[in-house]
Amino acid sequence: MVNFRKYISSVAVLASGFFLAQSTVSTVLYSQAYDNQKSSLNLPSPVTSMVEKTILSSKELVDINVNTMMADPVLKNANWGFVVYDPKTKKVISSYNENTPLVPASTTKLLTTETAMSLLGENYRWMTQLEYSGSIDENGVLNGNLYIVGSGDPSLGTNKAGAWSYRDIVSDFVSGISREGIKKVNGDIIIQTALFKGNIARLPENVVWLENNNYYLPVGTTKEINPANEKLIVKKGGFSTEKKYFYVSPYNNQMVYADKYDGEGILTTKLPDAPAYLANTFRTTLVKSGVAVTGKVTPKMTDPSPENRKLVSAYKSPTLGDIVYYTNQRSDNSLAEALLRTVGFQSLGDQTSETGRIVVTNHLKEQGFDMVGLNYSDGSGLSRSNNVTPISQVKFLSSLMDEKYYKTYFNSLPIGGQSGTLKSMFLGTGNGQIFAKTGTLNKVKTLAGYLKTNSGKTLAFSLMVNNYAGSVDMVKKRMEKILEPALDL
Template sequence: MRFKILILTILYTFVLSYANPLKEEIESLIKDQDVAVGIYVESLATKSFKYILNEKMPFIPASNQKILTTATAIINLTPDYRFKTTVLTDGFIKDGVLKGNLYLKGGADPSLSEGDLKSFADYLKQLGISKIEGNIIGDDSFFSEEGRGHGWPEKDFDYCFTAPFSALSVNENCLRLEILSDKKNTVIKMYPDNDYFEIVNNLELSKKYSDYKVKVEGRKIYLFGKIKPLSKVEVSIPVENPSLFTTSVLYKVIKQSGIKITGKYYIGKTPSNTTVIITHKSQPLKEIIKKANKDSNNFYAEQIFRTLGKEILGKGDTETSATVVINTLKRAGIDVSNIRIYDGSGLSRFNQITPESISKILSYMYNTPYFFDFYQSLAVAGTDGTLKHRFKDVKGKIYAKTGYIKGVKNLSGYILSDNGEVYVFSILVNNLKSTEIANKIQESICLILANGKTQL
């Protein structure tokens, strides 16, 4: 949907009737620009100022979608919710031998790490287990789907920012390869170490230059090309079968701890006659959402998103989770007629949102007991996250969520003004040929509001 923003189509509301620097600035910036712009600005404390432009028009939100995901999560799950991963057995321990299978049951923890799995192995050792006469079975049934979202950019599937979601995941489902060379040989190390992938190293040493490629085919990783001697290079790739991969990592770390395993590893459901050996809990949700919002981590957002469907309506899939978000917005009094939800991160180009709906959920959060935890999860101007290098002239005055995919650059959040006011804002810019106009619009509006120049 392409259209030209003309001054005659601008819809705005002012409590004060005289000209305002914000209105004049916006009109001068977007005049004759072949971009789609939607704006909603409102003062929260006094309700004395409001500016709107195409506020009910649907836009691609990009990572502004994470505002809906994390706000819905903290409202429905509470800030203290923790993701759980459990280790169970259907057997018993006798003379240092676990006679039975070991189950790793995922609970969608986006922060589960190789270090956590190593701690599981260490605990098994502390129990006196030296041998497992059974299999290591991964249970990913907490979600009813695994993979990527509808409308995600296939050209980016080789990068970890599009890593698949899964109820059973480790290291954000991203495998890091470390390529080391001495004067004669090259060595490839995998982090986390695992028995899932096989490395096929066809690299050659070259004193002149390094030019190499990495190709994944099923469970084989091919490296070919040339690399200089005495080099150290890192490459990261997303894991296509995350639940089985995670199970393989546990299998590997248990063996590395000195515990023998007679069986194999695979995916299955945990039977009812099992005993819990380990319950691992993540940090509380109020800390987890910082990763999703400040750092705009797509994997964290997707894990949170599908957890909503599972915990609230009993099914961890996209459709059910989208229903939870929509229902939450409705309860907050927000018009959802122009909202479309295909994922939790904003990678999908099929998502639609309006500037009004984003601002309204931000306003709603402002009046909940969860506001501080949500507010603290947003990037801070000139300080951290995706705003660390932006808005340095008003450092610490803007708490917001960025959003960027090709042709889209959005910004929504809160502004602490020099005039003592708190503003909520959403500035959505689509159909971009370059990000320059979006940057100018967003920076101009935010600077005017932060400096208190709205003639209140």
Template sequence: MKTCLAAALLALSPCVLNAGPLDNKIGEMAAAPGIKNAVWGLSVKDAATGKVILERDPRRNLVPASILKVFVTAAALDKLGPERSFSTRLYYDGAISNGFLNGNIYIKGGGDPSLGSQLVKGAAPLDEVFGAWAAAIKKAGINVINGAVVGDESAFESVQPGSWAWEDIGNYYAAQPSALTVNDGLYKLYLKPSEKEGGEAAVLRTEPYIDGLKFENHMKTGPAGSGDNGYIFAFPGQYQAVLRGSIPRGSPEFAIKGALPDPALFAAQSFSYYLAKAGVNSNKKAFKGALPPGSGGVLLAETASAPLKNVVRVTNKRSFNLYAELLLRQLGLQRGSGTPDAGLAAVRAYLAENGADVSELDLEDACGLSSRDTVKAENFTDILRAVSKKKYYAEFAESLVYPGDPDATGHVRAMGKGTGLEKNLRLKSGSLNGVRSYTGYLKTKKGRTLVFTSIINGYSTAPAVIDKMHETLLLALYAGD
């Protein structure tokens, strides 16, 4: 099997590119074991002219996985602007008398992905944000709250798509897209591996601490070097989670990442605890709710997010699902409703405005986690070609991964490293079970810019083989202009 695939890859190498049409070589690759029964959509065009350079079933409807994020990030840059920021506001209602607030403090989320983020450049640490809010409360003459701190996420509909897999819900990459998101919507769960393979891993702690969160632990210890194969099973709002899978043997502790059970409640509780330490106590427990309309809420403080371009950068480089879903709702909000349906309508309209065929487009989310998303490879190529002519192209291209990119995560970080692709390739990749996808820009040896997309569904060979196949294809395109 490996010999057959190696021969197909060799046929694509730049040194023999002129021996026959590249289309024939693609056909050889498609016939290789582990790929021959898969469905492959491929589209390569000249960015300047739109001329087709290479294609294979470019209009086949396929599951795209995480390359879907380029749609929402491009649309956000276009409709909102690279420098756009989002505000989180702190209000109080009721009256202040002799240092006592007879009312509540409200944290009204504005859908800022970067609030307290450890990933976004320019985002203030959560303690720094809380410190500024606490100072504003004290400046208003509030020393005691005869009420509670309330987390208000009412700007958005925060429910996850029903087509997301049950084994994903509860893990950080399927976090709720709340309008009041802090700490990147996640927590770290630290476990102690057993000294022997197959033994139970012990729960140590979470960071940050989450009030009331309990675990039913079935986590096992896998072989040394086996990596994170652990899963956290929990519905949104559920504080009894089930742990399954394995973590590697050989370290004193190992962390996996979970989704905050209730982001807005967590934000309210965290700020309430911070205030208590700062000497401002609340008489009631923090809760999730909304500032009542017409209540005469008084603005205490406003915190602006990092620029949108910084959020887009993390969304694409780290393939961060939560940010994609928050941007989707921001696009919906621009149309009057912070719902995923309104956001998807905005994305569809943006694609159509820029020349993509949306007649058969079927989107369930913005991040590509749903296996019910179906898109044509040519849709991506056409949109990236359109973006290459936009004023925000530099910010968009900067958000894509390049070979050896230190800010990137995932399986393509090393693709093309040490080759001619190193300074000439920008791409976004995607992966689900049986799905591998790639889209981006390639500057050829002669200086021409190509736009490319490749989506493979249903392959059975090793994922690393698919990555290597695409590296070889991109090298052939780079050298064969």
């Protein structure tokens, strides 16, 4: 907490001694607001201002700025916290409500992406393989099955982070079939993956359905959401020209869309079952290119008696470092949730979000994360049940600076005024000096990361605002104002 009283007393004592003869002049603490109000104040002489600026350090100016913001109409009734922390000295430079648990929104992704990089390595890749069983006769007929073996690649077919499109992957697989001399497939195309089976997931508690006008549903369907809490609305037009099926969230009564209505209260989301989509597209393309397939596309989650198979082609995803860069720059919710499930599977052999949360929280404990006030509910930050304290965020960010993957992690963060979700902030002061993850929900705006000071220091900071008044743009301006004097530390 800022000790505002000592600055008033110290400045007052010095100023009173220096200006004893000027009985009508009262000491005014220097702040940016003071500069803006010169014309309407009974101001001391220029010499007074110069002395007072000299008296106040950069840290004191930061503290005074924070105190000023406490009375700001946008923030005065909000629940907010702020910390600037020096990773070298391991000391708090300035803070306000630093131990208060707050809703972090998408700054939650800082924990998810770091856990993935720590446990899997920044060069980790997902593999999607094409294989075949049986034999190829002299006429090029494969008497056996084709297998598409997936590994839960969250970027499959999406073009995200440099990932190939479905068309590119299918083209590569078809070329592989041609190289093997296969002209006909007398068998099935089998999808084999034990990961993300069915792609059905329960929603995290208190999830936000409508974020910045982007609609969100979990991968898969709403089948396992408690029917007692759901209300389904099926329409044809009226709300959107493209989306036909709608669902009312039990949490905040917002309407969201899905691409398919399966009946009996089940909606299928816009994200397809990637391996199935790939396999069906592959079969269609083979047939169109003259390679007949007698069987059908069929999933096989487990295979107690696997056939001997030969590898035809293997598609590698972008590196985890590339995926993390895309996730943090664009605040991609689906990639963050997939990373959560991937670390769960790789660590404990189970692909559920619940297992992922266990793995992330255990990892944070092992890393010495300050668990007081932490509630890690999902991988993306869409749940309002997420909570974290500003002080734990900055200590966590500071601890990463010695990790071998720190450079990749740091580079994944949006840059103020230049890239990602920070491109429209810090266009003036702070441009190119703020490296941070943003977070935005209704009446929640957060920012956490690193700042490069004018003297060359790297400091960690966290600034989280919950339940503010006014618009999100108004809060952004206050955040810029709070951080501005910190650049001179």
